[in-house]
Amino acid sequence: MLTLRSRQAEVLPSLKKPEREPFRIAVDAMGSDDAPSAEVEGAKIASAILREMEVPCTIMLVGNNDQIERIIHPKRSYIRPSRLAQIQIIPAEDAVTMDDEPAVVVRAKPRSSMVIGLELVQQGKADAFISAGNTGAILSAATLILGRIRGVSRPTIGAFFPTSEGKECLLLDVGANVEVKPQYLYEFAVMGSVYAELIQKISRPRVGLLNIGEEETKGTEQVRAAHLLLKNSSLNFVGNVEGHDIFTGRADVIVCDGFTGNVVLKFAESIAPLLKSVLRRRAQLGFWEKLRLKVTANTLRKVLADFDYQKYGGVPLLGVNGVVIIGHGKSSSQAISNMILRAWEMHHLSINKRIEERLNVEQNNTAAGE
Amino acid sequence: MLTLRSRQAEVLPSLKKPEREPFRIAVDAMGSDDAPSAEVEGAKIASAILREMEVPCTIMLVGNNDQIERIIHPKRSYIRPSRLAQIQIIPAEDAVTMDDEPAVVVRAKPRSSMVIGLELVQQGKADAFISAGNTGAILSAATLILGRIRGVSRPTIGAFFPTSEGKECLLLDVGANVEVKPQYLYEFAVMGSVYAELIQKISRPRVGLLNIGEEETKGTEQVRAAHLLLKNSSLNFVGNVEGHDIFTGRADVIVCDGFTGNVVLKFAESIAPLLKSVLRRRAQLGFWEKLRLKVTANTLRKVLADFDYQKYGGVPLLGVNGVVIIGHGKSSSQAISNMILRAWEMHHLSINKRIEERLNVEQNNTAAGE
Numbered sequence: 080m081l082t083l084r085s086r087q088a089e090v091l092p093s094l095k096k097p098e099r100e101p102f103r104i105a106v107d108a109m110g111s112d113d114a115p116s117a118e119v120e121g122a123k124i125a126s127a128i129l130r131e132m133e134v135p136c137t138i139m140l141v142g143n144n145d146q147i148e149r150i151i152h153p154k155r156s157y158i159r160p161s162r163l164a165q166i167q168i169i170p171a172e173d174a175v176t177m178d179d180e181p182a183v184v185v186r187a188k189p190r191s192s193m194v195i196g197l198e199l200v201q202q203g204k205a206d207a208f209i210s211a212g213n214t215g216a217i218l219s220a221a222t223l224i225l226g227r228i229r230g231v232s233r234p235t236i237g238a239f240f241p242t243s244e245g246k247e248c249l250l251l252d253v254g255a256n257v258e259v260k261p262q263y264l265y266e267f268a269v270m271g272s273v274y275a276e277l278i279q280k281i282s283r284p285r286v287g288l289l290n291i292g293e294e295e296t297k298g299t300e301q302v303r304a305a306h307l308l309l310k311n312s313s314l315n316f317v318g319n320v321e322g323h324d325i326f327t328g329r330a331d332v333i334v335c336d337g338f339t340g341n342v343v344l345k346f347a348e349s350i351a352p353l354l355k356s357v358l359r360r361r362a363q364l365g366f367w368e369k370l371r372l373k374v375t376a377n378t379l380r381k382v383l384a385d386f387d388y389q390k391y392g393g394v395p396l397l398g399v400n401g402v403v404i405i406g407h408g409k410s411s412s413q414a415i416s417n418m419i420l421r422a423w424e425m426h427h428l429s430i431n432k433r434i435e436e437r438l439n440v441e442q443n444n445t446a447a448g449e
Numbered sequence: 450m451l452t453l454r455s456r457q458a459e460v461l462p463s464l465k466k467p468e469r470e471p472f473r474i475a476v477d478a479m480g481s482d483d484a485p486s487a488e489v490e491g492a493k494i495a496s497a498i499l500r501e502m503e504v505p506c507t508i509m510l511v512g513n514n515d516q517i518e519r520i521i522h523p524k525r526s527y528i529r530p531s532r533l534a535q536i537q538i539i540p541a542e543d544a545v546t547m548d549d550e551p552a553v554v555v556r557a558k559p560r561s562s563m564v565i566g567l568e569l570v571q572q573g574k575a576d577a578f579i580s581a582g583n584t585g586a587i588l589s590a591a592t593l594i595l596g597r598i599r600g601v602s603r604p605t606i607g608a609f610f611p612t613s614e615g616k617e618c619l620l621l622d623v624g625a626n627v628e629v630k631p632q633y634l635y636e637f638a639v640m641g642s643v644y645a646e647l648i649q650k651i652s653r654p655r656v657g658l659l660n661i662g663e664e665e666t667k668g669t670e671q672v673r674a675a676h677l678l679l680k681n682s683s684l685n686f687v688g689n690v691e692g693h694d695i696f697t698g699r700a701d702v703i704v705c706d707g708f709t710g711n712v713v714l715k716f717a718e719s720i721a722p723l724l725k726s727v728l729r730r731r732a733q734l735g736f737w738e739k740l741r742l743k744v745t746a747n748t749l750r751k752v753l754a755d756f757d758y759q760k761y762g763g764v765p766l767l768g769v770n771g772v773v774i775i776g777h778g779k780s781s782s783q784a785i786s787n788m789i790l791r792a793w794e795m796h797h798l799s800i801n802k803r804i805e806e807r808l809n810v811e812q813n814n815t816a817a818g819e
Contacts, residue, residue: 243726254661257669291624291711299627299708322715326723338669339709341661343716345692350720353696356613375745 101135101165102423105196105205108142109174110212111410115142117211119150121415126164128420137165138419139205141192144170171195174212177408181215185223193217197224200401207422209393211406211415218255218396218405225401228431230438232260234398235267235337236405237274238344242328249275250289250325250333251397254341261304264288264334268314269441270397270434271332277428278421279331287320287330289339294319305334312441392417395425397434402426471505471535472793475566475575478512479544480582481780485512487581489520491785496534498790507535508789509575511566514540541565544582547778551585555593563587567594570771577792579763581776581785588625588766588775595771598801600808602630604768605637605707606775607644608714612698619645620659620695620703621767624711631674634658634704635682639811640767640804641702642684647798648791649701657690657700659709664689675704682811762787765795767804772796 237251275284607621
């Protein structure tokens with residue numbers, strides 16, 4: 080996440096004394112397009128930052144032992160083992176690819192880095208798991224191996240959108256659930272709110288329901304029923320929001336079905352390439368046009384960096400019994416490092432416990448109100 | 450439509466001799482934000498162009514007589530009545546507003562410009578109807594008054610998206626049907642194909658099904674069933690397309706449910722404002738930053754004009770028994786003129802007859818294949 084560095088500074092002072100229990104994270108070293116080197120380098124960067132923050136940690140790189148060793152101990156350099164920040168290799172013979180059918184990964188590839196990494200969390204040997212691999216497979220394997228948080232019907236994957244206010248908007252679901260019930264949308268709203276409150280430091284996050292009009296009567300039957308659930312909850316519900324409200328920052332958290340969310344997410348990711356190609360087509364003219372284009376392209380590059388959010392930090396898988404972050408296949412070592420730090424934050428702030436509590440409170444409120 | 454002018458040139462030569470029967474169009478003069486002046490000026494521009502093309506026409510401005518007369522005959526100027534291109538006023542005491550409930554407009558406002566204009570088409574007194582008013586009301590009133598083309602289950606509204614290839618992509622539905630059956634999606638594909646073939650001059654338009662993955666097994670049950678219908682049709686079906694394919698131009702026509710389509714359309718409309726605000730925030734620095742911004746903003750203005758497609762020409766309402774074009778509330782006189790010319794094209798090329806024939810052929814093919 081682009082804004083993670085500034086958040087680290089915010090989090091840092093709250094750590095009065097070093098934590099005794101080390102933060103243990105399992106990293107799927109075979110996930111990204113550039114695996115395992117992005118993962119190994121990312122682990123090194125994150126361990127250095129955590130060491131500086133006096134957070135004891137053990138980063139477990141799960142994957143092909145030889146490939147990881149070759150990168151982790153190149154002949155010319157040597158990582159100094161540290162009491163505070165350790166990097167370990169957990170061998171895994173197999174790896175999940177993009178072609179693997181998500182639903183059967185646990186059964187078909189029990190010795191894959193993804194399955195072994197998640198099992199470390201399930202067995203209590205790791206506090207978090209991150210992977211830049213097959214999103215559907217992570218979702219499916221994590222749900223199967225870790226189970227769901229009490230009160231959660233369906234885990235959800237969120238994504239961050241830049242807004243014109245400069246803050247981020249968390250849209251969920253973006254593909255984990257193609258069809259949703261009103262109850263699911265309501266639970267997504269609770270999970271998103273807790274995330275925005277704890278991690279994005281937004282007090283009473285504004286929750287919007289993605290719809291095709293502002294009126295309560297708009298949308299499908301499911302969406303109309305979800306509107307009522309949200310309206311009667313203790314969440315800071317700002318009502319229906321429309322497609323154009325994602326970018327305007329009218330809400331901090333927006334919930335929708337995973338079909339719509341996925342289409343919008345992928346559509347958003349294609350804005351930068353479209354603008355670039357349109358600009359390029361316009362630049363077949365003279366010298367001044369080319370110069371103008373160059374200036375424009377440079378400015379745009381900075382602006383459009385905001386759109387490449389996935390590359391910079393991954394997105395949380397919320398609702399499973401464990402901290403899990405999913406990264407883009409194109410994750411750089413910087414992105415992997417950000418994912419590790421984000422996972423630490425989520426663990427440190429006990430986000431899953433808070434989600435469980437919040438869902439429990441909400442349910443009691445609803446029951447009392449009936 | 451931005452590209453209409455070039456298409457006029459293509460259409461022009463095919464008119465070997467002037468048409469005998471004049472093209473008669475009913476224009477809702479009370480629809481746009483700037484009504485009736487945008488409509489009156491738009492009618493003047495269109496009548497001049499049609500006269501030049503030797504297309505006899507009668508443009509009926511339906512609306513408040515006094516308001517229209519004041520604009521159409523200002524003291525200082527005088528429109529020369531022409532044998533070829535006539536502009537008439539059809540008085541209507543009432544007007545549909547954005548606050549009117551679409552479903553009851555026909556009953557609640559029988560003397561509105563929208564209802565009277567559509568009735569002119571139904572009675573055979575006009576060949577087409579255009580309006581820049583309340584979209585839901587136009588959809589509802591047109592379906593009720595004109596009825597559906599034989600073989601069409603649900604009328605649909607499409608919208609055009611710019612692509613990196615420079616062509617346009619027609620996405621339908623964008624809000625007329627929040628929930629769809631597989632058969633509807635298939636019919637949208639047929640209607641979109643006929644439109645792209647006749648109006649956009651694309652031979653064998655590529656049809657895509659909006660989904661969250663390329664595999665046939667992806668998506669909701671409805672979408673998977675639609676995939677099969679499209680695959681077994683005689684359409685040029687290119688398979689599932691994803692959110693990012695809208696801009697890449699992988700398909701000429703993309704079909705989806707009206708909920709997803711509406712969210713994507715409104716999201717797309719918000720891209721330009723977001724970029725502008727982000728640029729503005731970055732420009733709080735020195736002289737060079739401001740200069741850079743100015744150059745960038747100027748270049749972007751041209752590029753982003755492509756995104757304001759609705760302002761430039763309106764979108765077709767396909768599937769009703771009559772030519773109907775819906776414009777953006779912010780339609781300029783140029784946009785109104787483009788809508789009138791587009792309506793003439795649709796009428797001249799008998800688009801609805803072709804849709805009926807095509808649906809009939811398709812159904813026979815399917816029946817024969819069974």
